[in-house]
Amino acid sequence: MPSWRSWHRPLVVFSAVMALGAVASAVGLAVDDRVLVDAPIWAKPFKFYLSFTVYGLSLAWMLAQSTRGRRTGWWAGNVVVATSLVEMAIITGQVVRGKRSHFNVETPFDQALFTAMGITVIVLWAATLVIGLLLLRTRFADRATAWAIRGGVVIALVGAGIGFLMTLPSAEQRAGGMENPDVIGAHSVGVPDGGPSMPLTGWSTTGGDLRIPHFVGMHALQLIPLFLIALVVLAPRSARFRDAGLRLRLVRVVTVGYAGLVALTTWQALRGQPLIRPDAVTLVATGVLLVAVAAGVGVALRRPPAPAPVQQKSEPRESEPSFRSKEFTA
Template sequence: MALLALVSVGGLLFDDRMLVGVPIWTKPFKFAVSFVAYCMTLAWMLTLLPRGRRVGWWAGTVLAAASAVEMVLITTQVVRGRQSHFNNETPFDSALFQAMGITVVVLWLAALVIAVLLLRAKILDRATAWSVRLGSLIALAGAAVGFLMVRPTPAQRAAGVDAGIVGAHSVGVPDGGPSMPVTGWATTGGDLRIAHFFGMHALQVIPLLLLALVALAPRFARLRDERVRLRLTLVASGTYAAVFALTTWQALRGQALLDPDGTTLAAAGATALLGAAATWAALRAPAPSSSPASTSASAGTETPFADKEFTA
């Protein structure tokens, strides 16, 4: 996967072909980088499992293999100068796109197995446990947004069997129109890739946030308490899920990310206010506890991301 990312960089540098309004190697580059981050994060999460590691290993292997097949199919279409996603212009293009659909379903089901294993696992630090559990669940929802993209647009439904391209990233506007630099997200209509990207990367963002809290604990006494870190992790996860839902809703209504209407702004404001209030409540001093686990957590001797069991 990393090798395909490097090949894509070379393509971006030396191949000036354009496809759907962007350099043709942009898609394989973004997919390769995303898959590398996704697979590495899941591999780390699997090390936290006290039980079920064999099942987790097989699920991770299937996921990595499906990702590799997806990348090979995308790269094949790039070499051919053809659109990879939604392309039914020829029987061969259609067969490749259907194969991509199968690999995505397999990938999603493998990630679901890993999420279930994480939900059942007894991990030492509760904040760590919930950061990986909720991060994996939100990532599953983010990946599922991709299934919304294969629906035919109104224009494609009107064209019927003559529509060579069936499905789109954008809502309300055709793919390949005005877009943001780097991301390529539509600026004149909705774009489901925003929610897709935001949701999937909860897998990295939420555990990294917890890691930041642990790093700040020596400087801020309140963060040394594992219960406070757990509260903040739950608040961050809930807020992240709300923003993911908001970006999905905004895209489905055909609204560009940077051109929200009053309803979207009101929902965003309410999410921000609730998130801030919940963060303030989470930072309140926990009730005193004399249990050994709580005492060691308050003293900073327990740290997240350890591979041990705890009693819930």
């Protein structure tokens, strides 16, 4: 594994800045009692700062693994930094003004800011796609590492792409039935934003919420590689996990299962169904996914480990001294 000193430096610095922003937002949560769309006004930037912290570190580490197009990857990482900083500046600035950052078209200025955010998100997604393509072309010595990194990037791109669905006018907005005409787009499906929600996440408890698959998908970038790291950490303590073939099979199962989870939560949200109130069809689909993942893990664990290659002892050459010769025997 490359040293942490070889990580993409601008992304590392960016992550440190985002961590400081999360601390500042936490202070805002403690001292600022303003509420926006039925949530503490500093909750959104706090969650975004935290998310960008881990997102930036993940990309910085992954770019260090790349062996193809390193200069292109360096510039793509810089684009991620620049666009993310613009987005967070807009989100934070709107909080200071007491305004919504997302879906706000109340004034020409608010609309311009929301449009700028949309452009930065598209450019950010494209830069991440470039990084993903470079990683797809990279040759990894360990196949499980290749699967974890590539699978995490691909699923994260899908999760980020789900965010574009939120910017589209909802069915109520298209019908002209929304109470607030200054808003275009929504997190929730089937209900207005700002209704009853889950603690911490703010996800709707009365309708679908596209932030759920967006969140789950984007954090595949961290969770799937972390799963592999856990297997590697367990290897010295368990002979089973020293088998590279077993680690590869388990990572494959988890990657496919994670992709299924993103698809399932997206399907549930688009049907206007709260995460915590699944209907019978969703429960059956969840059960099928869990059984499939469990079966995959079982098959992976039952397969015998690949036999270690047998190393043949080479005969000592005449020109080299043998430790069995008289000069080296007591």
